[in-house]
Amino acid sequence: MDIAVSVVVPAYNTAAGIVRGIDSLRAQSLPRDRFEVIYVDDGSTDGTGDLLDSELAGEPNFTVVHIANSGWPGRPRNVGVDHARGEYVFFMDDDDRFAPEALERMLRAAERDSADIVIGRVAGFGRTAPREVFQQPMSNGSLRTHPILLSTLTVQKLFRRRFLLDNGLRFAEGRVRLEDHMFMLRAYLATERVSVVHDYTCYHWIRNQGFGNISFAPKEPADFLGSVERLFDIIDDHVEPGAFRDRLIAHWYRSKLLGLFQGRKFLRQDHGRIAEMQEVAADLVRRRVPASAARRVNAITRLRAAALLHGDPGMLRAVAEFESDIAHRTRITGFRWTGPELGVDVESTVVRSSTGRPLEFLREGDRTYWDLPADLLAVPEIKAAAEVGRELPRISLRAFATRSGDPAVLRLPLEPQVHEDPSGDGRFHVRLTGTVRVDTARANHGRPFTGTWCFHTRIDVGGAAHNDPLAEHTPEAEAVRAPAFVHSDLGSRFLNPYWNNDGRLALSDKGSWRPLRRALRTGVPATVTRTPGGLRLEIPLAVQPADTAVPLTLRCVREGRDPITVVGRVAAPERRAEPPRAHGTELPMAVLTATVPTPPARLGTWRVEVGDAGRVTELGPVLAWGPWGWRLSSGPGLRSLARGARRHARGLLGGARARLRGGTRSAGGTSGAAAGAVPPPRPRTEGPAPAADTAPAPVASHER
Numbered sequence: 001m002d003i004a005v006s007v008v009v010p011a012y013n014t015a016a017g018i019v020r021g022i023d024s025l026r027a028q029s030l031p032r033d034r035f036e037v038i039y040v041d042d043g044s045t046d047g048t049g050d051l052l053d054s055e056l057a058g059e060p061n062f063t064v065v066h067i068a069n070s071g072w073p074g075r076p077r078n079v080g081v082d083h084a085r086g087e088y089v090f091f092m093d094d095d096d097r098f099a100p101e102a103l104e105r106m107l108r109a110a111e112r113d114s115a116d117i118v119i120g121r122v123a124g125f126g127r128t129a130p131r132e133v134f135q136q137p138m139s140n141g142s143l144r145t146h147p148i149l150l151s152t153l154t155v156q157k158l159f160r161r162r163f164l165l166d167n168g169l170r171f172a173e174g175r176v177r178l179e180d181h182m183f184m185l186r187a188y189l190a191t192e193r194v195s196v197v198h199d200y201t202c203y204h205w206i207r208n209q210g211f212g213n214i215s216f217a218p219k220e221p222a223d224f225l226g227s228v229e230r231l232f233d234i235i236d237d238h239v240e241p242g243a244f245r246d247r248l249i250a251h252w253y254r255s256k257l258l259g260l261f262q263g264r265k266f267l268r269q270d271h272g273r274i275a276e277m278q279e280v281a282a283d284l285v286r287r288r289v290p291a292s293a294a295r296r297v298n299a300i301t302r303l304r305a306a307a308l309l310h311g312d313p314g315m316l317r318a319v320a321e322f323e324s325d326i327a328h329r330t331r332i333t334g335f336r337w338t339g340p341e342l343g344v345d346v347e348s349t350v351v352r353s354s355t356g357r358p359l360e361f362l363r364e365g366d367r368t369y370w371d372l373p374a375d376l377l378a379v380p381e382i383k384a385a386a387e388v389g390r391e392l393p394r395i396s397l398r399a400f401a402t403r404s405g406d407p408a409v410l411r412l413p414l415e416p417q418v419h420e421d422p423s424g425d426g427r428f429h430v431r432l433t434g435t436v437r438v439d440t441a442r443a444n445h446g447r448p449f450t451g452t453w454c455f456h457t458r459i460d461v462g463g464a465a466h467n468d469p470l471a472e473h474t475p476e477a478e479a480v481r482a483p484a485f486v487h488s489d490l491g492s493r494f495l496n497p498y499w500n501n502d503g504r505l506a507l508s509d510k511g512s513w514r515p516l517r518r519a520l521r522t523g524v525p526a527t528v529t530r531t532p533g534g535l536r537l538e539i540p541l542a543v544q545p546a547d548t549a550v551p552l553t554l555r556c557v558r559e560g561r562d563p564i565t566v567v568g569r570v571a572a573p574e575r576r577a578e579p580p581r582a583h584g585t586e587l588p589m590a591v592l593t594a595t596v597p598t599p600p601a602r603l604g605t606w607r608v609e610v611g612d613a614g615r616v617t618e619l620g621p622v623l624a625w626g627p628w629g630w631r632l633s634s635g636p637g638l639r640s641l642a643r644g645a646r647r648h649a650r651g652l653l654g655g656a657r658a659r660l661r662g663g664t665r666s667a668g669g670t671s672g673a674a675a676g677a678v679p680p681p682r683p684r685t686e687g688p689a690p691a692a693d694t695a696p697a698p699v700a701s702h703e704r
Helices: 018-026 048-056 074-083 102-113 147-151 161-166 179-189 221-238 243-261 263-267 271-288 299-310 313-324 380-385 475-480 637-661
Strands: 005-011 035-042 062-067 088-091 117-125 138-141 158-160 194-206 326-338 341-352 360-364 367-370 396-403 406-412 417-424 427-439 452-461 464-469 484-488 491-499 505-508 527-531 534-541 550-557 564-571 590-596 605-610 617-626 629-633
Touching: 005 018, 005 048, 005 074, 005 102, 018 048, 035 048, 035 074, 048 062, 062 074, 074 088, 088 102, 088 161, 102 117, 102 138, 102 158, 102 194, 117 406, 147 243, 158 161, 179 221, 179 243, 221 243, 221 271, 243 271, 243 299, 243 313, 263 313, 271 299, 271 313, 299 313, 299 380, 313 326, 326 452, 326 464, 326 475, 341 452, 341 491, 396 427, 406 427, 427 452, 527 629, 534 617, 534 629, 550 590
Parallel strands: 005 035, 005 088, 035 062, 117 194
Antiparallel strands: 088 158, 117 158, 138 194, 326 341, 341 427, 360 367, 360 427, 396 406, 396 452, 417 427, 452 464, 452 505, 484 491, 491 505, 527 534, 534 590, 550 564, 550 605, 564 590, 605 617, 617 629
C-alpha cells in the first residue's frame, strides 16, 4: 500500500526525551504500512543519533538520516521532505508527542476536504497553545477569509507534499528566527484549502526543562527584528496594497515587534539593553509600518507604540509595568441547572494585580483614558494613545473549560454585560456580569462532558489579556450549588460541581455518591409507606433530575444481617410541591424512590446506602422501627428515634409480662387484660424546616 503520511522529525541533543515521541508514533492507530517516520539528526553531540539508530533498527517504517550540524531546524526539515515518499508530510518536533489517533484523523480530514494544510488540535504542556482556532471545525479555510489562522503559525501541521513542491515551500536554513512564521505565511498565502481537526487533541506540544525547545533561547534584538522585516518583505512581495496587507503587517507589528516590549522578560532587562532594543525597533517601525497598518492595533499596543517612538526607555518600562498590572478577578454568584445545562453566574472586575483593587479609568469630557501615572499622561503623544473609550464597551470576557490530563481548551458560551461603577473624581471602574453555560450533553464539540473539568475566565481589556480560575464564590452561590442526573449519548450520568483541592470549581462524572448526602437539605421529610411489596421509601434530594427516571442501587445495611439491595429510581417529584429555596433562589428537587422488602428484625436500625460495588456511599437516612412504625431519620433525629424505640420496646415487654402474670399495674395503672394496651404517645410535632443552605438536617417521617 502507498505511503499516505511522512512524519519529518529534526533531532538535536534530545536523547533525554526523544523516546517518548517515538513511542507515540509506534502507538498510532493508522496502520504502519500507511506512514513513515524520518528522523534527521542534526549533528547531535549527546548520543541522540546513536540512540535513534539502535532504537529504530529493524523497524521498516522508521528511517534515520544523519547530517552535519546546521544549528537550526530548517535544514533538517528540508532534508526530511527530500526523503519523504508520503502524499502528505507532517513536521513534528523531537521533544513532542502525538495522540494515538492523530495521523488517522488528520489524514481523514485531508482526504475528505482535499486540503493542502490540516491543523490538528494542539495541547500545550508548559507552553501556551492556540485555543480559538480549535473551537469549531474549518474546511476550505484561507488567510483572507479566516484571519484566526494567524493564531497558529508553528509548522506542526499536515501538508500535501505536492503542494509544498509546487509552491517551492522550503525552510530558511541556518540560525534564522521566526523561520516557521516565514514558512507558514507563504503556505497560507498559497492556498484556500485549510482544514482543522477541532474535536480531538492530535498533538502534545511540550516545553522541556534542560533540553530541546530551541525557540526559547534568548533573542538578539537585531537578529529577531531582522526576521520581522523579512516577514514584511514576504507580505509586500505577495499581497497587494490595501486592507488585507495592512492587517497582516499589523499582526507582526503587534505580536512580534511591539511584543518585545511587554511582560516579565522585558521588565528584567537593564536600561542599556532596553535602549538598544528601542533604537532598532523604532527605526524598523518608521521604515516599514504604514500608518494605515499602525491604526489597526489595539489600545494597549497603541500605548506601547507611542512610548517606543517617544524615545525614552524609562517610559517604555513604565508602560510595560502598567500593562503587566492589569488583571481581573472573577467570582461565582450563583448556579442553576436547566436540564443537562449548568448555568454558572459570574461577576468579574478589572483590577490591579499588585493591589487587588479595581483598575480605574479616567473620564474627561467625552474622552476616556487609561488611569496612567501622572508623568505619563503629561506627555501629549502618550495621553493621545491612552484614549480607550472606544474599546471599553467591547471588553471581552470569555469562559473556558479544561479536562484533567488534557490541556486542550474548550470555549463555553458567555455573553457578559459591561457595567461602569463610579469611583469619584471623574474616575470609574469596570465590572462584567453574565452566565457561563455548560451544556454537559454537547459542550465537548457535540459530545458529552466526561471526566473532570476545571474552568477559567479570560478578559481582554483593549488588548491586555489575563486569565483567572473560577474559584472565588459567594455564600449565596455555595447555597445553591447542587449535583444533577443527566441523560446523554453515554446514558444516565451523575454530575457534581464541587471545589477541588485548589479551591477551583470542578465538574465531574467520576466521583462518589457523597454529594447526595448534602442533597438531603431540602427540608422536605422523607417518607415510608407500607405496600404489598414491602416498604416504599421516598427521599427528597436537592438534585437536578433528568428528564426521565434514572436507576440507582439502594441498600439497607445492618450489622449481622445480609444487606437488602434493590434498584430505586431518581426522578422529578410526582406530586407538585413548593420547591426548596436558598437565599431566595429555588433549589432543584428530585425524589429517590425505592421499595424494599420489610426487614425481618423490627428492633434496631438499617443504614441506607446508595451505589454499586466500588462506589457505595452511606446516604445518611436510617430506616428504623419505632413507636409509630417504620421511619426514616438521619443525623441527631436518629438518637431520639432510637430512644423512643427502646422505650416502646420496654413498654411492650412489660405489658406482656403483666398479661402473663394476670396482675394489675400499680399506681393507678390499668390491667392490660381488662383495658387493653396503652396506646403509644402521639409523636412530637417537628420544628420548622431547616434553611436549605445549612448542613444536612434531620429528616424523619412516620410510616404511612
